[in-house]
Amino acid sequence: MSGEGTGAPRYDRPVAATTPETYLEDLNSAQREAVLHTEGPVLVVAGAGSGKTRVLTRRIAHLLRAVGVRPPEILAITFTNKAAAEMRERVERLVGAQARAAWVMTFHAACGRILRREAQRLGYRSSFTIYDQADQVRLVKQCLEELDRDPKRFTPRGIHSQISSAKNQLVGPAEYAERVASFYDQTVAEVYDLYQRKLYASNAVDFDDMLYLTVEVLERFPEARERWQKAFRYILVDEYQDTNHAQYRLLQLLAERHRNVFAVGDPDQSIYAFRGADIRNVLEFERDFPGARTIALEQNYRSTQSILDAANGVIRHNRERKEKTLWSELGEGEPVRVVEVEDEHAEARYVAAEIAALVEQGYAGSEIAVFYRTNAQSRVLEDVLVRQGIDYQVIGGPRFYERAEIKDLVAYLQLLANPDDAVSLLRIANRPRRGIGDSTLARLQAHADALGISLWEATGQPEAAGVGTAPQKAVRAFRATIESLMSAARELEVPELIEAVLERTGYLAALEAERTVEAQGRIENLQELVSVAREWREQASAPTLSGFLQEVSLYSDQDELRGDRSLVTLMTLHNAKGLEFRAVYMIGMEEGIFPHARSIEEQGIEEERRLCYVGMTRAMERLTLVHASSRMLYGGRSYNLPSRFLDELPEGRVERDRLRPASWSSYGAPGRSQAPPRADAPALATGDSVRHATLGEGVVVGVEPGGVVTVRFADDGSERRLVLDYAPLERIA
Numbered sequence: 001m002s003g004e005g006t007g008a009p010r011y012d013r014p015v016a017a018t019t020p021e022t023y024l025e026d027l028n029s030a031q032r033e034a035v036l037h038t039e040g041p042v043l044v045v046a047g048a049g050s051g052k053t054r055v056l057t058r059r060i061a062h063l064l065r066a067v068g069v070r071p072p073e074i075l076a077i078t079f080t081n082k083a084a085a086e087m088r089e090r091v092e093r094l095v096g097a098q099a100r101a102a103w104v105m106t107f108h109a110a111c112g113r114i115l116r117r118e119a120q121r122l123g124y125r126s127s128f129t130i131y132d133q134a135d136q137v138r139l140v141k142q143c144l145e146e147l148d149r150d151p152k153r154f155t156p157r158g159i160h161s162q163i164s165s166a167k168n169q170l171v172g173p174a175e176y177a178e179r180v181a182s183f184y185d186q187t188v189a190e191v192y193d194l195y196q197r198k199l200y201a202s203n204a205v206d207f208d209d210m211l212y213l214t215v216e217v218l219e220r221f222p223e224a225r226e227r228w229q230k231a232f233r234y235i236l237v238d239e240y241q242d243t244n245h246a247q248y249r250l251l252q253l254l255a256e257r258h259r260n261v262f263a264v265g266d267p268d269q270s271i272y273a274f275r276g277a278d279i280r281n282v283l284e285f286e287r288d289f290p291g292a293r294t295i296a297l298e299q300n301y302r303s304t305q306s307i308l309d310a311a312n313g314v315i316r317h318n319r320e321r322k323e324k325t326l327w328s329e330l331g332e333g334e335p336v337r338v339v340e341v342e343d344e345h346a347e348a349r350y351v352a353a354e355i356a357a358l359v360e361q362g363y364a365g366s367e368i369a370v371f372y373r374t375n376a377q378s379r380v381l382e383d384v385l386v387r388q389g390i391d392y393q394v395i396g397g398p399r400f401y402e403r404a405e406i407k408d409l410v411a412y413l414q415l416l417a418n419p420d421d422a423v424s425l426l427r428i429a430n431r432p433r434r435g436i437g438d439s440t441l442a443r444l445q446a447h448a449d450a451l452g453i454s455l456w457e458a459t460g461q462p463e464a465a466g467v468g469t470a471p472q473k474a475v476r477a478f479r480a481t482i483e484s485l486m487s488a489a490r491e492l493e494v495p496e497l498i499e500a501v502l503e504r505t506g507y508l509a510a511l512e513a514e515r516t517v518e519a520q521g522r523i524e525n526l527q528e529l530v531s532v533a534r535e536w537r538e539q540a541s542a543p544t545l546s547g548f549l550q551e552v553s554l555y556s557d558q559d560e561l562r563g564d565r566s567l568v569t570l571m572t573l574h575n576a577k578g579l580e581f582r583a584v585y586m587i588g589m590e591e592g593i594f595p596h597a598r599s600i601e602e603q604g605i606e607e608e609r610r611l612c613y614v615g616m617t618r619a620m621e622r623l624t625l626v627h628a629s630s631r632m633l634y635g636g637r638s639y640n641l642p643s644r645f646l647d648e649l650p651e652g653r654v655e656r657d658r659l660r661p662a663s664w665s666s667y668g669a670p671g672r673s674q675a676p677p678r679a680d681a682p683a684l685a686t687g688d689s690v691r692h693a694t695l696g697e698g699v700v701v702g703v704e705p706g707g708v709v710t711v712r713f714a715d716d717g718s719e720r721r722l723v724l725d726y727a728p729l730e731r732i733a
Helices: 020-024 029-036 052-065 081-095 097-101 107-122 133-146 156-168 173-178 183-201 207-220 222-231 245-254 305-315 344-360 375-387 404-417 422-428 438-451 469-491 494-504 507-514 517-539 545-556 597-602 605-616 661-667
Strands: 042-046 074-078 103-106 234-237 261-265 293-297 336-341 368-372 392-394 568-572 581-586 619-628 631-633 636-638 654-658 689-692 696-704 708-713 719-723 729-732
Touching: 020 029, 020 052, 029 052, 029 293, 042 052, 052 074, 052 081, 052 097, 052 234, 052 261, 074 081, 074 107, 081 097, 081 103, 103 107, 107 207, 107 222, 107 245, 133 156, 133 183, 156 183, 156 207, 156 245, 156 507, 173 183, 207 222, 207 245, 222 245, 234 245, 305 336, 305 605, 305 619, 336 344, 344 368, 344 375, 344 581, 344 619, 344 631, 368 375, 375 392, 375 517, 375 568, 404 422, 404 469, 404 494, 404 507, 404 517, 404 545, 422 438, 438 469, 469 494, 494 507, 494 517, 494 545, 507 517, 517 545, 517 631, 581 605, 597 605, 689 708, 696 719
Parallel strands: 042 261, 042 293, 074 103, 074 234, 234 261, 336 619, 336 654, 368 568, 368 581, 392 568, 581 619
Antiparallel strands: 631 636, 689 696, 689 729, 696 708, 708 719
8 A cells, every 4th residue: 555656766766866867867848848848737537547646746946956946936736745745745855854744734734824924814822722612513513502502413423514614615704604504504603603702712723724714814915915925936736626615715825926736636536525625626726727737646656557548438438528548558567356246245255265376375454455335345355354364454444343433333232132231231321312421430430349230220310429410311311212122122123223322312313413424324324233233133043132242242352453564555545645556446336336326416426437446547557346246235135236336437458247155155155146137027107105124215316228127215205226136125105
């Protein structure tokens, strides 16, 4: 695993004498043009693996050594501290210590430096405090309490997310209030206004303010704008396709005087719309900066031509892009493989067996990665890798059974099975928040210790423990909820019990109230635990709650990662950007999963296709795309069509395989029998009402040739494309 355009040996090796001949010698013609075209606006459309960091660092070296620019006149901006540090180090290797005086840093670091000098114009002192994420959420909570708003309905984290989004769009409290369209929006507007007033009174700013207030200074005060425009003769920005509106406006203001803005980005890799990134910033660069020169970096130094041909074939179906075609001198390489398997278990067994075979061939585990669209998809693969002793790491989050929401739900189940389990009770007594604080729990524990009773028994005597009136009410309500679930546990099977816990405890409602991408991911993980329980019930001879908890403990009590073993990497596609691996497996390539049904509605199919392109272009030598005929995910089994992205692959250099149960003997596990085609598949037309065995009731909104229908389901509003011969679907009057 390594970064975009990896390694000093390949790119910025130390040079003995820094002259144009030395720092230009290993650049291709397009890279050289980008380095040498120093005057006026330039857009570099940098394809995946095309050496964009090399171009940025060599351009800075050229400005310093050949053009005679003073280091402080250069502002080079990127998105992460790690990327900024790498860029500074590589420039310093090229030109020496003078590079340290250039502004090579993140957006927030640059704005922080500017704002320290200009804060007084806005009424802040230059010693202002910067609140971190925890401080910000805590302050939002205080605002909600002052406004007498229910934090269960209006969660602080969710409200803060809305405020952050508004600031990134340069929408202040007054303008936000004018756009109110619901009671929720009204609450956000009131909290936003109070939140900003409290920040100001404390001489504090949050991370979003650093951009927001810097733009405000430059827009409101001409003398400040002129000062900073004059200061920066040359502005370079990396990952331009990921800029939001505030970042775009900042760059536009700073570059207005000299117009020497050098933007490096790739619209085909714009995958962060949910964070506020606006692809129009890169698509409309020439309009925003008239006379701009556009240079495409198309030579790829990472992947074989077969992989690039496949990726080019998919991304060509997007309209929002700038035309380019990646090519490589690394040879054709192995064909891209598209593999159809029976279900998610066959998928996991296949990928695990492939990984084991690659390791035997000499691959290091760290050279192999598995990508998926949502975190919940890793669970089945993790189970197989654990059983087969293949060491792995999950990037961007803990392993499935180590995720906080999974541990919370398991703790609820453990308490139902064993009320004397004090550790589980302490974990979930106030999850979600219900007014049972640490001091209340400490009083209950002290009371239990004094009487020699369990903590659970002490919850039945809160007044005797000295608990205050309001917490007493919360403790009694909590105890009543657990008692009702204990009764339910005697009647319900484990999957239904899990669903009851999620509903009756308010855990699911609290996550839904957050209205954040992170909360939605946690909901999907909890739904996946329902899938775990349903699969376990199918196999268990005596499906009891204690039996299920014992099964889960086999995975949740895994040993810590051992030493420096080379680990296979599992990650979502969003986390894969900027990395590269010799072998990549992309799983779950099915309609509704990838492309993801919800994301198609929110960001559109083109962003999903860009995400596919990013995943494919991480592979250096081997790329395998896997789809399943059926899949249990989020608590229900579905029969999805193969992803449309698989249909968009060019036929040349792509091999397609279908693995059936008989094929699994070599993988050490029997295949499950595939759901047979139905003999009684209903004839459906648009507008028909239908019922799905696991997804509930819905309406047919589309009918395609070959027995494929699109159904919009009432429960969650999602649309699924289903094959009538396999889907458990019936027409209802």
